[in-house]
Amino acid sequence: MDATIKKQLEITACKVRLGIIEGVFNAKSGHPGGSLSIADMLTYLYFAKMNVYPDKPDEPSRDRFVLSKGHTAPALYSTLAEKGFFPKEELKSLRHVGALLQGHPCITIPGVDMSSGSLGQGISAACGMALSGKISGDTYKVYTVLGDGEIEEGQVWEAAMFAAHYKLDNLVAVVDNNGLQIDGKISDVMSPYPIKEKFEAFGWHAIEINAHDFDEIDKAFNEAETVSGQPVVIIQKSTKGKGVSFMEDQVGWHGTAPNKEQYDQAVAELSAKLKELEG
Numbered sequence: 001m002d003a004t005i006k007k008q009l010e011i012t013a014c015k016v017r018l019g020i021i022e023g024v025f026n027a028k029s030g031h032p033g034g035s036l037s038i039a040d041m042l043t044y045l046y047f048a049k050m051n052v053y054p055d056k057p058d059e060p061s062r063d064r065f066v067l068s069k070g071h072t073a074p075a076l077y078s079t080l081a082e083k084g085f086f087p088k089e090e091l092k093s094l095r096h097v098g099a100l101l102q103g104h105p106c107i108t109i110p111g112v113d114m115s116s117g118s119l120g121q122g123i124s125a126a127c128g129m130a131l132s133g134k135i136s137g138d139t140y141k142v143y144t145v146l147g148d149g150e151i152e153e154g155q156v157w158e159a160a161m162f163a164a165h166y167k168l169d170n171l172v173a174v175v176d177n178n179g180l181q182i183d184g185k186i187s188d189v190m191s192p193y194p195i196k197e198k199f200e201a202f203g204w205h206a207i208e209i210n211a212h213d214f215d216e217i218d219k220a221f222n223e224a225e226t227v228s229g230q231p232v233v234i235i236q237k238s239t240k241g242k243g244v245s246f247m248e249d250q251v252g253w254h255g256t257a258p259n260k261e262q263y264d265q266a267v268a269e270l271s272a273k274l275k276e277l278e279g
Contacts, residue, residue: 001214001215001218005048006214006215007277008047009040009043009044009047009048009214010214010277011274011277011278012043012047012082013039013040013043014243014270014273014274014277015078015082015274016039016042016043016075016078016079016082017036017039017078017242017243017244017270018078018267018270018271018274019074019077019078019079019081019082019088019091020032020035020036020039020074020075020078021244021258021263021266021267021270022078022091022092022267023074023077023078023091023092023094023101024074024094024257024258025257025258025260025263026091026092026093026094027094027095027096027257028257029095029103029255029257030073030074030094030095030103030255030257031071031072031073031074031254031255032074032241032244032247032253032256032257032258033178033180033240033241033247033250033251033253033254033255034069034071034072034075034147034176034178034240034254035072035073035074035075035078036075036240036241036242036243036244036247037176037178037211037238037239037240037241037242038072038075038145038174038176038211038238039075039078039079039242039243040211040212040214040217040242041145041174041176041211041217041236042075042076042079042145043079043082044214044217044218044221045065045143046065046079046080046082046083047083048218049063049143049221050062050063050065050141050143051063051140052065052083052111054083054084054085054110054111057085057110057111060138061138061139061140062140063140063141063142063143064113064114064126064129064140064141064142064143065113065142065143065144066113066114066116066122066123066125066126066129066142066143066144066145067105067116067122067144067145068116068119068120068121068122068123068126068144068145068146068147068150068173069116069119069122069145069146069147069150069176070104070105070115070116070117070118070119070122071103071104071117071255072145072147073101073102073103073104073105074091074094076105076112077090077091077094077101077109078091080109080110080111080112083111085109085110085111086100086109086110086111103117104116104117105117113129114126114129119147119149119150119153119155119156120150120153120154120155120156120159121155122144122146123144123146123156123159123160123173124155124158124159124162126142126143126144126159126171126173127159127162127163127166127168127171129142130142130163130166130168130170130171130231131166131168133170134166134168134170140170141170141171141172142168142170142171142172143171143172143173143174144171144172144173144174145173145174145175145176146173146174146175146176147175147176147178147181148175148176148177148178148179148181148186148192148195149180149181149182149186149189151175151192151195152186152189152190152192157198157202160199160202160203160204160231161202161203163204163231164202164203164204164230164231165203167229167230167231168231169227169228169229169230169231169232171231171232172221172224172231172232172233172234173204173231173232173233173234174233174234174235174236175195175233175234175235175236176211176236176238177195177211177235177236177237177238178211178238178239178240178249179240179249180240180249180251180254181251181254182251182254182255184251185251195235196208196235199233199235203230203231204230204231204232204233205224205227205230205231205232205233206232206233206234206235207220207223207224207232207233207234207235208234208235208236208237209234209235209236209237210236210237211236211237211238211239211242212238212239212242217236220234221234240253240254241253243269243270243273244265244266244269244270245269246262246265246266247266
C-alpha cells in the first residue's frame with residue numbers, strides 16, 4: 001500500500017476511535033471494546049475500498065455494508081460521521097431518546113443498509129443482498145463484519161452454507177477475532193476454533209490477517225477480488241479495545257462506558273496518537 005494512503009488511513013482510524021469514545025461516554029452505555037477492534041477495518045472499507053456516496057446514501061450502484069455484530073454500532077456511526085453521512089455532533093446523542101443514533105444500526109440512519117443486532121441475522125441479510133445482486137446482474141459488492149462470539153450462533157453457519165451454495169463471490173465477510181465476548185474468552189465460553197478451517201469446510205475462500213495492519217488488510221481485499229465462484233471470509237486477529245491502553249484485551253470493556261476520568265484518559269491517549277500521526 002502507498003505510504004501516504006496508509007498514513008491517512010491511520011489518521012482517519014484514530015479519529016474514528018475518538019468518535020467511538022465520544023459516543024459511548026455521552027450515552028453512558030454501549031460497547032467500546034469490540035467497536036475499537038474494528039475501527040481499522042471500517043476505516044479501510046469506507047475510505048479505501050467501498051463505493052459509497054454520502055450525498056446519495058441510497059444510490060443503487062453503491063456497495064453494501066452490514067454490521068452483523070450490531071452492538072458495535074458506535075464504530076459504524078463514527079465511521080459514517082467521519083465519511084460525511086451525518087454531522088459528528090450526532091455522536092454525542094448516541095442512545096438518547098429520540099436521537100438519530102440508537103444502540104444498534106437502523107436503516108433510517110443515512111449510510112446504514114440494514115438494521116442489525118440479533119446475532120447471526122446480519123450475515124444472513126448480507127447473503128440476500130449478494131444473491132439479489134447476482135440475480136439482477138448488478139456489480140455492487142456486499143461486505144459484512146461478524147464477531148467471533150457471534151459465530152457461535154447456528155444461523156451464521158446456515159448463512160455460510162447458503163453463500164457457498166449460491167457461489168456468492170460478490171460477498172466478503174470479516175470475522176473480528178478479538179478472542180473475547182461478554183462472558184469471557186471465546187475459547188472458554190463456546191470455542192468456534194478453528195475458524196478458518198470451518199469456513200473452508202463450508203466452501204468459502206478464507207484469509208487470515210492482522211486486523212491493525214493496513215498493508216495486510218489491503219492485501220486481503222485485493223486477494224478477495226481475485227476469487228471467483230466462492231464467498232470470501234477475512235478472519236482478522238484483533239485486540240479488543242485497540243488504541244486505549246486500559247481497555248485493550250480486557251473483557252470488562254465489552255459493554256461498559258467510561259466514566260469522566262477514563263474518558264479523559266482515553267481521549268488524551270488517542271489525541272496524542274493523532275498528533276503524532278499528523279506531525
